[in-house]
Amino acid sequence: MDVKRKIDIVRVNPQDWPDGTPAWKEEDPDLGSAIIPAARYTSEAFMKLEWERMWTKAWLLGGRSDDMAEPGDYICTEIGKESVLIVRQADGSVRAFPNVCLHRGNRLRPEGRGNTERFQCMYHHWTYDLGGKICHIPDLGTFPQGAPPGAALPSYPAEEWGGFVWYSLNPDAGPLADYLEPMQRHLSPYHIERMAWVRDSTVEWDCNWKAAVDAFSEVYHVQGIHPQLQWYLDDTNCQIDLYGKHSRYLVPFATVSGRVALPSAIPPAIHDIMVKAGMDPADYEGRVSDIRLDVQKFKRKHGPDQGKDYSSLNDDQLTDDYHYSIFPNVSMNVHADDVMMFRMRPHATDPNKMLYDIWMFELIPEGEEWPERPRHRRFAHGDRSIGQVLDQDAFNLPTVQKGMQSDAFPGLWIGDQELRIRGFHKALTDYIYPDGQGASDL
Template identity: 25%
Template sequence: MAQRYLDLASVDPDADWSLPAWLYTDPEYHAVEIDRIILPSWQIVCHAGEIAQPGDWRTIEYLGESVVVVRGDDGEVRAFHNVCRHRAMRLVAGDAGCTRKLVCPYHAWTYELDGRLTGVPMRRDYPALDLAATGLIAVELDTWRGFVFVRLTDDGGPSVAAMMAPYDHEIAPYRFDDMRPLAPMRQRERRVNWKNVGDNYSDNLHIPVAHDGLSRLFGRSYAIEAQPYVDKMSGYLVERPSTDFWERFYQAHLPVADHLPVANQRLWLYFKLWPNMAFDIYADQIDFMQWLPLTPTTSLLRETSYALPDDRRAMKLARYANWRINRVVNAEDTKLIEQVQQGMASRSYTAGPIGRSEVCLRSFAAKIRDRIPEARLHRPPPPGWSRAPRAVGASA
């Protein structure tokens, strides 16, 4: 197992410690984390191919907000708060749809696809109404290789392209822009803090212990590294036939993907994008996962798969085998993170030592501590700490 080491200890005195347990259960800390980490971060909504025609829209709901992304008559994709400016009614309901205009189902206020308010029944009844100033509230939007992202607040952080730049050349051959969804977006609640999902995703040391299937497929080729905003994990399929039927089937029958270099044909790539999204990239398809915080101890997982159009029977079977393999991996991970979450609630645990090889966990923890200095404390400060400026010392 290979790693790219990053000596954080030279710049961060807490680099050799994991994030403390109270960060995974404490309501006051959770509120600060939402404000400083999640609100200013990019969140994926959909692929541009899913809103290809004027009027096509998709929504995402998180942190009590609903955002609608819609393609305008001019071909531009825009994002708005899914809230009517009259009485706060949701303009659209559900995950997806198509419409010529955004018409409020409460009082029929009507908005163009570019957000302009153009229709108000009994308009003269509203002396305070300024039509031009009462359009939909825009949400910041970004696109990267065909995927559409939004963020609710702007803290000056980098674009998605800037965050992914260290690996963009590795992703380019997969033709993300041309991909289409293989299935609708799945949403599942998990009884874990959102960070536990991401921690597990980037944890290299549990692979040979908890994932027999991945160990059979990768042998000793699994490797990890960390860049400022992206973690990378990878493994090559070994030639030795697996003892598991679906793993062996996938090894033997995965067809050649003509758009990929030879070196990528049997490579599995994993990228975790700060702070809570991931792409699993295979020669046959890509899987997307996002973990959104609900409460200090629950999260919502949004998952789906994308692929280039390919009607070959061999490719369809390979994708099914891929699903069978990763269904087992996901079940193993779910059990792990739920048990870790239970352990985080124990009075016996504060923080654990973190190895130099755990480069992704160290990188993530450093970014959390940089944005929330209280995250350095191994035990929670007195209640009300988030509302009173205070000096934060080293781990205690």
């Protein structure tokens, strides 16, 4: 089977779509071919370096802006050993500070979201206003040293972009816009802020957080773990682009893989794509190889009547998966009608465990009422299904983690189809070994 069979993909030139998502191929950087040490995934020492030099320095995804629309709305999120409160202020801005009482260390709120006029520690009723300032200490006169320095919780940088709120544990993180560049231009045309929550889950996985990042950074594994996907996406015509510490791949949907024979009948998954677009597969008279382009034409023509504005998107975006990774731990399957967003969070102490957040959003036709926001669910791997494709990844990753601890496995042997993994480790190395010293010590 010729795995390089070409389908009709016309990537957009800058002059043809000047204000839309860039679709042209970026030049691949030369990142070498060295083994990526397995110790990066299993070593407690490396985990400590990640925390000290990367997690506490980078910008991180905190939550969705519409979860904190009103003054006093807050999101409490955890990263490693830290818990962070992100709070909507009376002037509409957002502020972030550690979720810890300065008296005896009690956490002020459990992980989740809510609304409050002030944060009161349930232990001794030390009370903080929405900006983290101490506004009441019972029996303050019994503290000869007075209130803690500054009489306020430390402040973390917090900003909003793209319908989401971001924070950093680094007081000197710099502007969020500089950190995200060029993701703003790539993602803004999708108008994710117009999409409603449809799923919010956290799953505990027995693997290192980077193993999960890797799994969603390449389609080389489709033929192995997800063979059913070959009947509605082409994993052999995947465009890979690196943008400094961020990256993406573009995968054609509503077509079949070059690894399988072209079917004479419409595969069930492509049938579903047509139905969701508003087409009737029973009336379709074209070839299976024509469906992708015909779905694009149909959505372009009928989108306005369906209350869906696709005017900022190019034709390929009406069918294809534009998959983005925002360093260090955000993975996004971005489509015209929905976004699947995943956040990989490290365990506080164990490099062999992680938290996997699943956030899904759907474009609601203009004028239609948004569905009720789903309740957040947290559970361990195996307690319930998270969908066939994600179940397959979740089943595989713990065995990957165990294998990485073998003395016979020195590290990752990365090919061209896994270029994003190499780019990710380059970005990680730049944080952990900024002077280039020690990068090969593991």
